[in-house]
């Protein structure tokens with residue numbers, strides 16, 4: 209038996225992305241975005257409301273950073289999703305986090321987040337359906353040593369990234385590994 213939930217987008221899990229930008233005066237802003245995903249090996253699609261300070265900054269500088277929020281910074285990450293740089297002059301400063309300029313794009317790298325993608329704006333897609341997507345290209349990804357395994361790959365457990373549960377507006381963290389992708393289904397080949 210299945211229940212009808214109506215026309216509800218129902219992807220789980222969703223990410224907790226921290227989008228870092230500068231305004232035209234070099235002021236740092238960071239926003240929380242769950243409606244964002246990879247759309248290529250070095251491309252991201254970010255669904256951002258057009259009037260957010262972040263959207264204006266992205267248009268002005270054609271660049272942003274996209275970090276994964278981790279558990280130790282849940283309070284700051286959530287705050288970045290409920291306060292706006294449009295109305296709060298010291299939004300970023302209130303968190304006490306540290307920003308340094310990316311060496312590759314005109315956007316801030318937030319030191320405390322362990323994994324950060326440095327991105328340049330490729331296009332802004334806007335149509336009458338209400339769709340509003342910024343497509344950005346990842347030009348480099350920065351990872352703290354402590355989240356890398358001996359083979360240089362990111363360890364999801366060390367990363368400790370937050371996961372967004374849209375159904376109940378809750379944050380989760382990773383559970384256990386249960387199988388291999390491109391492997392668990394092989395016996396049906």
Ligand SMILES: Cc1cc2nc3c(=O)[nH]c(=O)nc-3n(C[C@H](O)[C@H](O)[C@H](O)COP(=O)(O)O)c2cc1C
Nearest residue numbers: 239240241242243256257260261262289291292293
């Ligand atoms: C968990 C969470 C996820 C969010 N995801 C998005 C999103 O994907 N797109 C969006 O436009 N706003 C999203 N928001 C809302 C923005 O983060 C919020 O409006 C923020 O104040 C915008 O900041 P800014 O105006 O400084 O850019 C989210 C908020 C939370 C708490």
